[in-house]
Amino acid sequence: MTTSSLSGFALEPFPTVTEGDDLAGLITAALREQHIELQHGDILVVASKVVSIAEKRRVDLATVTPGPDALALSAATGKPAEITELILAESQTHFLATPSGPIIARHRLGYQLTSAGIDRDGPDGAWLLPTDPDASARHLRDAITAATGTIVAVVIADSDGRADRRGATVISIGAAGIAPLRVTEHTEPGGRTKEQEETFTDMVAAAAGLILGQRGRGVPVVVLRGIAYEASDDGVRSMLHHGIRP
Known part of the structure; x- marks a missing residue:
C-alpha cells in the first residue's frame, strides 16, 4: 500500500484536559464544535x-523517596x-547517552525512551x-468510531x-486500527526480491509531530488524511524486541 499525498490538521482549539476526563468525549465534542466530519480511514494522532x-x-x-x-x-x-x-522504577535497564545524560x-513495557x-x-x-x-488507543478508537459512525485509526504519540543526537522527535507508543509495521519490497540486481520492515506508526506519529509541535504548542490531537494503511489491532507493542504485557 502506497501513499502519494496526505493532509493533516490540528483539532484546535482544544479544551484543557484534566484528570479523569473522558478524552474520547472531548475529541468528538471538538469535532462537532468545529464542524469537522471525519472520513473513513482518517488517523487521529493523540499526544500521550x-x-x-x-x-x-x-x-x-x-511521595517519592x-x-x-x-x-x-x-x-x-x-x-x-x-x-x-x-x-528507575519504570524501567528495566538504562544508560546515559553522555556522561551527564540524557x-x-x-x-518496563519494552519501549526505549528518554x-x-x-x-x-x-x-x-x-x-x-x-x-x-495500545489499550488506550483501542478505547479511543472504539469510542470515536461509535460516536461518529466513521472507521478511523488512532495512534498515541510521544516526544x-x-x-x-540532540533534540526531540515524535514516535508511536500505542496504536489501534492500523498495522504498526509495513513491509515493502524491492527487486535487487539479478531479480532477487528483498523485503524491508518499516515502523509505520512511527512515521505516522512523526508526520503528525510537525503539527503537534513540542512543549507549549498546546495541540494534543491531529487528524491525518490520505494515508494508505492496513487495518490491524496488533498494537505498537507487537513490534518491540522486548515488549511485555502490562
Whole structure:
C-alpha cells in the first residue's frame, strides 16, 4: 500500500484536559464544535500527555523517596532525585547517552525512551506513561468510531530523544486500527526480491509531530488524511524486541 499525498490538521482549539476526563468525549465534542466530519480511514494522532492526564497517571513527587541508585543518577545528570527514582522504577535497564545524560531507559513495557517517558508536571509532580498505550488507543478508537459512525485509526504519540543526537522527535507508543509495521519490497540486481520492515506508526506519529509541535504548542490531537494503511489491532507493542504485557 502506497501513499502519494496526505493532509493533516490540528483539532484546535482544544479544551484543557484534566484528570479523569473522558478524552474520547472531548475529541468528538471538538469535532462537532468545529464542524469537522471525519472520513473513513482518517488517523487521529493523540499526544500521550493528554492520555496520561485523563488516565490519572500523575505522581506527587512528595511521595517519592529516592534510593542510593537514584541519588547517584541524579548527581550525574542534574535531574531531581525524585525523578530519577521514578525513571528507575519504570524501567528495566538504562544508560546515559553522555556522561551527564540524557537518560535512555528501556521502559518496563519494552519501549526505549528518554527518561522512561516521564514528563515533569511543574516542581511537584510528574506524569507517567499510560498503563497500556495500545489499550488506550483501542478505547479511543472504539469510542470515536461509535460516536461518529466513521472507521478511523488512532495512534498515541510521544516526544522522545535519541541517544546519538540532540533534540526531540515524535514516535508511536500505542496504536489501534492500523498495522504498526509495513513491509515493502524491492527487486535487487539479478531479480532477487528483498523485503524491508518499516515502523509505520512511527512515521505516522512523526508526520503528525510537525503539527503537534513540542512543549507549549498546546495541540494534543491531529487528524491525518490520505494515508494508505492496513487495518490491524496488533498494537505498537507487537513490534518491540522486548515488549511485555502490562
